[in-house]
Amino acid sequence: MTHSRASTRVVIVGGGGTMGSSTALHLIRSGYTPSNITVLDVYPIPSLQSAGYDLNKIMSIRLRNAVDLQLSLESLHMWKNDELFKPFFHNVGMIDCSSSEEGIASLRRKHQSLIDAGIGLEKTNVWLESEEEILARAPHFTREQIKGWKGLFCGDGGWLAAAKAINAIGQFLNSQGVKFGFGGAGTFKRPLFAADGPTCNGLETLDGTKYYADKVVLAAGAWSPTLVDLEDQCVSKAWVFAHIQLTPREAAEYKDAPVVYDGEYGFFFEPNEHGVIKVCDEFPGFSRFKQHQPYGAASAKFVSVPRSHAKHPTDTYPDASEATIRKAIARFMPHFKDKELFNRTMCWCADTADANLLICEHPKWKNFILATGDSGHSFKLLPNIGKHIVELLEGSLSQDLADAWRWRPGGDALKSGRDAPAKDLADMPG
Ligand SMILES: Cc1cc2nc3c(=O)[nH]c(=O)nc-3n(C[C@H](O)[C@H](O)[C@H](O)COP(=O)(O)OP(=O)(O)OC[C@H]3O[C@@H](n4cnc5c(N)ncnc54)[C@H](O)[C@@H]3O)c2cc1C
Numbered sequence: 001m002t003h004s005r006a007s008t009r010v011v012i013v014g015g016g017g018t019m020g021s022s023t024a025l026h027l028i029r030s031g032y033t034p035s036n037i038t039v040l041d042v043y044p045i046p047s048l049q050s051a052g053y054d055l056n057k058i059m060s061i062r063l064r065n066a067v068d069l070q071l072s073l074e075s076l077h078m079w080k081n082d083e084l085f086k087p088f089f090h091n092v093g094m095i096d097c098s099s100s101e102e103g104i105a106s107l108r109r110k111h112q113s114l115i116d117a118g119i120g121l122e123k124t125n126v127w128l129e130s131e132e133e134i135l136a137r138a139p140h141f142t143r144e145q146i147k148g149w150k151g152l153f154c155g156d157g158g159w160l161a162a163a164k165a166i167n168a169i170g171q172f173l174n175s176q177g178v179k180f181g182f183g184g185a186g187t188f189k190r191p192l193f194a195a196d197g198p199t200c201n202g203l204e205t206l207d208g209t210k211y212y213a214d215k216v217v218l219a220a221g222a223w224s225p226t227l228v229d230l231e232d233q234c235v236s237k238a239w240v241f242a243h244i245q246l247t248p249r250e251a252a253e254y255k256d257a258p259v260v261y262d263g264e265y266g267f268f269f270e271p272n273e274h275g276v277i278k279v280c281d282e283f284p285g286f287s288r289f290k291q292h293q294p295y296g297a298a299s300a301k302f303v304s305v306p307r308s309h310a311k312h313p314t315d316t317y318p319d320a321s322e323a324t325i326r327k328a329i330a331r332f333m334p335h336f337k338d339k340e341l342f343n344r345t346m347c348w349c350a351d352t353a354d355a356n357l358l359i360c361e362h363p364k365w366k367n368f369i370l371a372t373g374d375s376g377h378s379f380k381l382l383p384n385i386g387k388h389i390v391e392l393l394e395g396s397l398s399q400d401l402a403d404a405w406r407w408r409p410g411g412d413a414l415k416s417g418r419d420a421p422a423k424d425l426a427d428m429p430g
Contacts, residue, residue, distance in 0.1 A: 003214055005031045010393070011203060011213040013188045013220050013227075015039030015180075016047030018379055019371045020219035021169040022386030024178060025084075030390050034176040038211055040186040040203075045170035046163045048310035051221055051347050053163045055243075055278050056269045057379040058259055060094050060157035061121065063113045067356070067404045071381055073119075076156055078383035084172060085383045088165040092158040092270060093258040095128070095138055097151030103263055104150045111152055124155035138260065140253055145334065149262075159259055159269050162379055169382075185209050188227050190295045191216060191368055200368035215393050217369045222306040222348035224372040229296035231409040233358055234350035234373055236304040237285030237422045240317040242325050242341040243276050250336075251275035266328035279332070281324035285351065285376075285422040287414065296364075306348035307425075316344040319430030349374040351422075353411020356404045357385075359392060363407050369393060373405070 010027055014020040016039065024039050041047045059079060062068040079089035098104050114121040127150075128134050134146050137153050173180075180186070184207030192202040192210060202212035220227055222236040246254070251271040261267040266281040287304040294303060309315055322341070330337040351374055352358055358373030371389045378385065391397040415421040 006033050007036070008032060008215065008393075009036045009038075009213040010215045010217065011038045011040060011211045012217045013040050013203065014047075014050075014218065014223070016041030016043055016045035016166070016170070016182070016186075017050035017219060017221050018052040018166065018382055019221070019385050019389065020217065021045060021166050021173070022382050022384070023217055023219060023371060023389045024173050024386070025169050026386035026390045028173070028176055028178070029387075034173075034178045037173075038179040038181060038213070039173060040181045040188065040205065040211070042182070042187050042308075043310060044180070044182045045173070046166035049306075049308040049348075050166065051349055051374075052166050052379050052382065054347065054379075055162065055272055055276065056090075056159040057162045058094060058157065058261070058267070059089060059091075059160050059380050060096075060154050061114075061125075062377055063110065063117065064355070065404075067400060068377075069117065071384065074384045075380050075382070079160065079380075082383055084168055085165060088161040088168070090158045090161070090270075091156075092256050093137070094154040094157035095134070095151060095258050095260045096154060097128070097134070097149045097260065097262050098264065099148035099150075099262075100264060106263075107151050114152075121156070126153045126155065127151075128153055137258060140257055145331075153258070157259065160380065160382075161272075165382055181205065181209065181211070183207075188218070188220065191228070191365060193365070198364060199366045200362075215367050215369060217371050217389065217393075219371040219389075221372065221374070222350045224350050224370070226292055226294055226303055226305050228362075228370075229294045230358070230370070230372075233407070233409050233411070233413060234352055235287060235413040235422070236306045236348055236350050237287050238306065238317075238346040238348050238425070239280065239283075239285055239376065240321040240325065240344070240346050241278055241280040242317075242322075242344040243278050244329065244336055244339040244341060246271050246275040246277060246336075248275060260332060262331070265331045266325070268328070268332050277333075277336075279325055279328055281321065281328050283324065284415075284420045285349075286318070286346070286425045286428065287422040288425045307346075309345050309347075315346070317346055317430070318425065318428035320428060322430070349376050351375060351413050353413040353415075354408075358407070359389060359405035360402070360407050361392070370407075
């Protein structure tokens, strides 16, 4: 039986997170009936354990391949122009810099790719060769601090008020009459299948509720590989960050400052309206492997299982992270190096081997759609990723996106194109 948009029932697992909320939004924008859309999550939207539940995320144009460039440009357009998203984009720019020979050479290649893209990106992305040029963009630095730094000022970039943007989608979904299930009634347990065997016709949640649907979308982020067997295509990894509190006077000095990113240290954002600065270090992530049997696996296997900060709020991060975050603060803001750190936390993503998303129908389960996979860069796609997930549901996804996001076991998702594989949390003191 074929369904019209108005009559198709869709259940979204992880609808309180980034890709899931975007999918629900675009179903409505495409003409699906809100009461036929069910958003499930462990926590109410914005879910406390979503990777997007955060003060801020970086917005920048990604040039890694044609698909990333297309998605970044689409999302930039929406962050700038779509009424729902506009309030959450702070277009303060980003300084992508380095003081090492290797780092500078890599940034020069990035600058060249921007020019080679041939779409005028060199007008907004400017090479910073001299200390004067850097100080003109970031007057809060001292000349001493930026000695040897070179890099790019990315004028299209800046930061996104992440949790607030997901919250705005949640409010819109609520106003439209979308159905929600949270807690036990929102926590995915297993898919349900029709009498023919391979056709998925719904799912059961932890409390035993059964939701029947024409399409099930699994957008459970770092939890996806623990819920269904993804045949090792995704490895869930954590990154860390902490916050410092500035006085109103200190915060005023950093107001509208660009995001500063140095791949050897980390990155930081301008203070929020309460004077809080978030600081991240940069490293290949932490895994947390244990024996676990996702649905569809013949037996238990080694899977990296995220530990939810929402469930374990006293969890912070390994001792080593305290040192690297302090090192980043000392590099970027030496006068704040002794400030107290608070809200130390981990944030989980499901990395794929080639850093492309995994957005496809399950190869064996008809109507069960995966919308997951990561590379630590997908929050910026909040405004537009759902549009493509809806295209997949409808069979109209373009071939280049379908190729990039296909089911593709076999790569090394632990390393995921980074310089080193992730370390396991079990091996990290603290
Ligand atoms: C430290 C860090 C920094 C990052 N920085 C940036 C950045 O600067 N810019 C950028 O663009 N991207 C960034 N990212 C990446 C970005 O946050 C992720 O790519 C994106 O948020 C992933 O979206 P998702 O929908 O796959 O997962 P999530 O947003 O995590 O959503 C998954 C959802 O599934 C839910 N869920 C889990 N289990 C179940 C279950 N059993 N049943 C129902 N629901 C369930 C969760 O509660 C959650 O709401 C960063 C990520 C991290 C970790």
